Amino acid sequence: MIELAGIHRTFEVGGQPVRALRDVTLRIAGGEYVSIMGASGSGKSTLLNLLGCLDRPSAGSYRFGGEETAAMGELELSNLRRHRIGFVFQFFHLVPRLTAAGNVELPMVFAGVPPAERRERAAQALARVGLTPRAEHRPSQLSGGEQQRVAIARAVVMRPSLLLADEPTGNLDSASGREIVDLIEGMNAEGLTLVVVTHDPLLGVRARRQVRLADGVVVADETAGARGTASGAERGSA
Amino acid sequence: MRFADLFQFAAGGLRGHRLRTSLSVLGVGIGVASVILLTGLGEGAREYVTGEFASLGSNLLILIPGKTETRGLAPLISVAPHDLTLRDVDALRERVPGISRIAPVAFGTATVKVGERGRQVLVVGTTREMLEIRHLQMATGRFLPRDVRDAPLCVIGARVQRELFPGVNPLGQIVRVGEWRFRVIGVIAPRGVSVGMDLDEVVEIPVETALRLFNRSSLFRVLVEVRSHTALPEVERAVIDVLRERHAGQEDVTVLTQNAVLSTFNQILGVLTAALAGIAAISLGVAGLGIMNVMLVSVSERTHEIGLLRAVGATARQVVGVFLVEAVLLSTLGGCVGVLTGLGVGQVLERIYPDFPVHAPAWAILAAIVVSGSVGLLFGMLPARQAARLDPVQALVGRQT
Ligand SMILES: Nc1ncnc2c1ncn2[C@@H]1O[C@H](COP(=O)(O)OP(=O)(O)OP(=O)(O)O)[C@@H](O)[C@H]1O
Ligand SMILES: [Mg+2]
Secondary structure (H helix, E strand, C coil): CEEEEEEEEEEEECCEEEEEEEEEEEEECCCCEEEEEECCCCCHHHHHHHHCCCCCCCEEEEEECCEEHHHCCHHHHHHHHHHHEEEECCCCCCCCCCCHHHHHHHHHHHHCCCHHHHHHHHHHHHHHCCCHHHCCCCHHHCCHHHHHHHHHHHHHCCCCCEEEEECCCCCCCHHHHHHHHHHHHHHHHCCCEEEEECCCHHHHCCCCEEEEEECCEEEEEEECHHHCCCCCCCCCCC | CCHHHHHHHHHHHHHCCHHHHHHHHHHHHHHHHHHHHHHHHHHHHHHHHHHHHHCCCCCEEEEEEECCCCCCCCCCCCCCCCCCCHHHHHHHHHHCCCEEEEEEEEEEEEEEEECCEEEEEEEEEECCHHHHHCCCCEEEECCCCCCCCCCCEEEECHHHHHHHCCCCCCCCCEEEECCEEEEEEEEECCCCEECCEEHHHEEEEEHHHHHHHCCCCCCCEEEEEECCHHHHHHHHHHHHHHHHHHCCCCCCEEEEEHHHHHHHHHHHHHHHHHHHHHHHHHHHHHHHHHHHHHHHHHHHHCHHHHHHHHHCCCCHHHHHHHHHHHHHHHHHHHHHHHHHHHHHHHHHHHHHCCCCCCCCCHHHHHHHHHHHHHHHHHHHHHHHHHHHHCCHHHHHHCCCC
């Protein structure tokens, strides 16, 4: 589903190039569970943002579902993010003035889904993360774990095929972190491709496949052989 | 994305900052209210003046001794080698067939006394034709009799009557002007200021008497009523010809027509209205800058939200849309507030000064709303594009470009 080949990402900082990613080549099949680990500044977030089409590589080829993203315009990339990719962030990024349900509806609002259908799908997504009773609460009235669950509901409400999570538990206590991990792993078990960036080795080793970055280079890419690789079908193909 | 959703999302953004929203709405509101009020004042002034002159009647010529190059307005410096006399008036009446009525006017101010009561008033010397030309109504008694040019008679204005004869029937009473004594034969119905002259504050006496009273040889004005409006240019020419002949070949009388006066006033007051509207437009522009500022603050405060919107699939154009709709909503709201305020204050002014209506023209109201919307669009453009240009990744992290 995802094919990175010879990806470089270089930032200019004060005229000096910062090479955040160097010659990264990676294939991720549909339904995989991949964790990306590495020291701070090793390029994990940069890689995830590239995978999510929020950023473009400086060089190299990124094919999503067989299509070359470099050839896509801003509209097509937005469309890809809208329908095929879900994001979960360390800091939740809920819109404070909207209720939980309103936040979950947000992607559908910008996709032009009619209000009645929106409400129904948002309710389903909130039920899936166990937050039905909190649907009308604002983010400030929710705990961190609950906010992250709302964010997960929002990420999957468009039924994407890829879920990207950047330190999803980094801002949570361990109990809430567990719940979040269980939730997204459950979604992976249903076939959703899952890529998680984490500092936490305990979380990292849970993934069937572990990619290790150092200084923008992939230094390890191990699949826990005993449990096998890609299971489950690729979902929501465009 | 459906427009209703865009609208709702943008409105939600505004509701999130009530104080800031209401302040910028107020800013636009003040700008728009001043547009409405100031153009209303300008228009009111124009309507007032043109209404006054229209009350003269459209087939009127006004003769003024002296010739100036000023077109339309009364001459500022009149050099009159020849007097405009009652004999000129008689000659015009005889020789210009298009004239239906002609009223000579002599003017002066004097203290009019009844017993110990005295009052400074405008003394107008004229003939009965004045009554007909100016369509005066009598409250009691009658106007100066026909064909009487020299007699100790007078007709007084309503306020003069009230002050000199409180609770007394003035008819048949005597008023004194210096050594002169006049018998009151009528009171003009209250009418107020008309063409710069307060008809309630006048004492009208026969014209020749007035000339002697003020020791003048020339009339101040001659009002000529023409039989039909179409004959006006022809009569104007004939009048000038007759007077030139009588004044030894000199064209030393200015002839004003109502049209000329009106169009000059219209021009001046049109410029005034435009100037007022310009001043008001500046305040609207300032309000626009206020909106831009508010929107810029909003964009920089909401970078996370913008990044998030991009992450969930909002296109750059949708982000532009969100912020533009917010800005337009803000300014249009201000426009409506301003129109209501402007009209409200206009009503109050009209109640206080009933003579001077503040008439915000319909176009000004419509334009104010449309313009305020456009102000939002214009000044919202920059912040909205700035929002859309944000790099999604950096916006999410909170680093700003
Ligand atoms: N927009 C940017 N401009 C300049 N340098 C950047 C930018 N984004 C990332 N970098 C640099 O690229 C390198 C990789 O950054 P990245 O955020 O991907 O690291 P990370 O592995 O996610 O680190 P952390 O674990 O701290 O989140 C760092 O050296 C960082 O300073
Ligand atoms: Mg990171």
